[in-house]
Amino acid sequence: xxxxxxxxxxxVTQMGNDKSIKCEQNLGHDTMYWxxxxxxKFLKIMFSYxxxxxxxxxxxxxxxxxxxxxxxxxxxxxxxxxxGDSAVYFCASSQGVVSGANVLTFGAxxxxxxx
Amino acid sequence: xxxxxxLGSHVSVSEGALVLLRCNYSSSVPPYLFWYVQYPxxxxxxLLKYTTGATLVKGINxxxxxxxxxxxxFHLTKPSAHMSDAAEYFCxxxxxxxxxxxxxxxxxxxxxxx
Numbered sequence: 001x002x003x004x005x006x007x008x009x010x011x012v013t014q015m016g017n018d019k020s021i022k023c024e025q026n027l028g029h030d031t032m033y034w035x036x037x038x039x040x041k042f043l044k045i046m047f048s049y050x051x052x053x054x055x056x057x058x059x060x061x062x063x064x065x066x067x068x069x070x071x072x073x074x075x076x077x078x079x080x081x082x083x084g085d086s087a088v089y090f091c092a093s094s095q096g097v098v099s100g101a102n103v104l105t106f107g108a109x110x111x112x113x114x115x
Numbered sequence: 116x117x118x119x120x121x122l123g124s125h126v127s128v129s130e131g132a133l134v135l136l137r138c139n140y141s142s143s144v145p146p147y148l149f150w151y152v153q154y155p156x157x158x159x160x161x162l163l164k165y166t167t168g169a170t171l172v173k174g175i176n177x178x179x180x181x182x183x184x185x186x187x188x189f190h191l192t193k194p195s196a197h198m199s200d201a202a203e204y205f206c207x208x209x210x211x212x213x214x215x216x217x218x219x220x221x222x223x224x225x226x227x228x229x
Contacts, residue, residue: 004158041203043159043219090158100147100209101166104217106158 003027004107006091012113013081020077021110023091031055032074033104034066035090043090049074078112086114117142117208121220129228134178134193136223138206141187146208148189149217150180153203162204165189176200201227 034046048056049068063079094102122137151159163174170182207217
């Protein structure tokens with residue numbers, strides 16, 4: 001039973017389209033995250049929610065909008081897709097309040113390709 | 116500000132040989148340090164972490180790392196490489212009270228040769 005699951009695993013779309021990536025965790029964790037991994041494999045945090053409340057919102061274009069309907073789900077919606085949005089997006093979760101010592105459990109990633 | 120540098124984007128070792136993956140960090144406060152591993156087409160998973168206490172940390176799959184404050188390093192080692200160790204390895208740093216979570220290094224691809 002997958003702990004952190006993301007769908008879709010692969011997403012190929014045209015510039016200008018709107019797309020969503022869904023994430024669910026069955027670990028009972030309180031905090032969920034979205035990370036972006038670029039073509040050089042750099043991982044950077046985008047957003048974090050703790051019990052449905054947005055607590056981390058890095059410098060990300062406002063075309064990206066996270067939504068957390070409950071603490072087990074964190075979805076990422078992207079409007080007006082651009083070529084530079086092509087990347088692998090990872091969902092992750094951790095237990096308890098956000099702390100530097102948190103251990104993250106990652107999903108398998110969603111590879112977005114914008115043509 | 117904190118940062119992580121992983122020396123060597125690609126490392127190749129023979130099966131049975133020592134694995135050494137290098138990580139140096141920069142942090143203005145005492146760091147928390149992590150190694151994560153990413154197998155092909157999978158998400159990252161924790162290998163080991165250092166928060167406080169013993170500076171030699173043992174992780175899963177026979178890996179260990181030593182926090183050396185004087186050298187600002189947290190190198191990952193394994194005495195004998197196995198074919199199944201082939202993966203991408205990420206070093207990451209954070210610190211107490213951080214709400215920004217982890218700052219990751221750029222990763223090191225480990226290849227194990229038969």
